[in-house]
Amino acid sequence: MSNEIKAVEKMDKDKIKKAVRDILEAIGEDPDREGLVDTPKRIANMFEEIFAGLHQDPREHLQIFFQEENHEEMVIVKDISFYSVCEHHLVPFFGKAHVAYIPRGGKLTGLSKLARVVETAARRPQLQERIAKTIADSIVEVLDPYGVVVILEAEHMCMTMRGIKKPGSKTITSAVRGIFEKDVAARAEAMSLINIK
Numbered sequence: 001m002s003n004e005i006k007a008v009e010k011m012d013k014d015k016i017k018k019a020v021r022d023i024l025e026a027i028g029e030d031p032d033r034e035g036l037v038d039t040p041k042r043i044a045n046m047f048e049e050i051f052a053g054l055h056q057d058p059r060e061h062l063q064i065f066f067q068e069e070n071h072e073e074m075v076i077v078k079d080i081s082f083y084s085v086c087e088h089h090l091v092p093f094f095g096k097a098h099v100a101y102i103p104r105g106g107k108l109t110g111l112s113k114l115a116r117v118v119e120t121a122a123r124r125p126q127l128q129e130r131i132a133k134t135i136a137d138s139i140v141e142v143l144d145p146y147g148v149v150v151i152l153e154a155e156h157m158c159m160t161m162r163g164i165k166k167p168g169s170k171t172i173t174s175a176v177r178g179i180f181e182k183d184v185a186a187r188a189e190a191m192s193l194i195n196i197k
């Protein structure tokens with residue numbers, strides 16, 4: 001599995017504080033004025049939260065699974081809200097993730113664990129495509145299911161508040177693995193149950 005999903009060491013909050021102070025100075029602000037004096041600290045705390053996924057391996061959440069004899073029917077958790085940060089501009093993109101898989105040999109994971117995988121993949125500087133890929137590959141690697149479909153729909157602030165400025169535009173990405181790659185009917189069933197509006 002690729003390096004991008006591995007956990008990394010804790011972040012250096014003092015370095016973040018210094019960098020934020022430098023940015024404030026560079027944009028012509030006074031980093032010592034009342035409203036800004038605690039901003040480097042706030043941003044360091046916020047980065048620790050919104051980039052928490054950097055310190056986790058999404059596959060760990062799936063290690064707790066249960067065996068349900070012969071259950072080999074599709075499981076879908078849809079409308080999992082997520083927030084991420086685009087790696088090009090470091091501004092948010094956010095939306096919903098939908099995860100479907102067909103367990104093999106009754107090897108099921110907890111439903112909340114699928115949402116935890118989404119969270120871990122999203123809470124780092126990201127590309128939307130890579131989040132879907134990471135979620136799908138983590139599930140394949142740990143649960144060895146017959147197939148996985150992951151669909152993400154999101155609005156990118158870098159396309160709304162700046163640049164091309166197209167508020168309301170939605171980006172939809174997917175990662176399809178296993179049986180869903182070849183079996184058109186299975187894929188159509190998953191898509192119709194996910195029913196993106």
Ligand SMILES: Nc1nc2c(ncn2[C@@H]2O[C@H](COP(=O)(O)OP(=O)(O)OP(=O)(O)O)[C@@H](O)[C@H]2O)c(=O)[nH]1
Pocket residue numbers: 086087088126127128129156158159163164
């Ligand atoms: N594929 C992909 N592209 C993204 C994602 N988030 C942001 N981008 C795009 O990354 C691209 C970066 O393009 P650049 O030309 O290097 O940067 P830029 O000059 O700021 O681009 P504009 O946004 O077009 O102004 C833009 O087209 C963004 O829309 C993502 O999750 N996936």
Ligand SMILES: [Zn+2]
Pocket residue numbers: 086087088089090091156158159
């Ligand atoms: Zn961007």
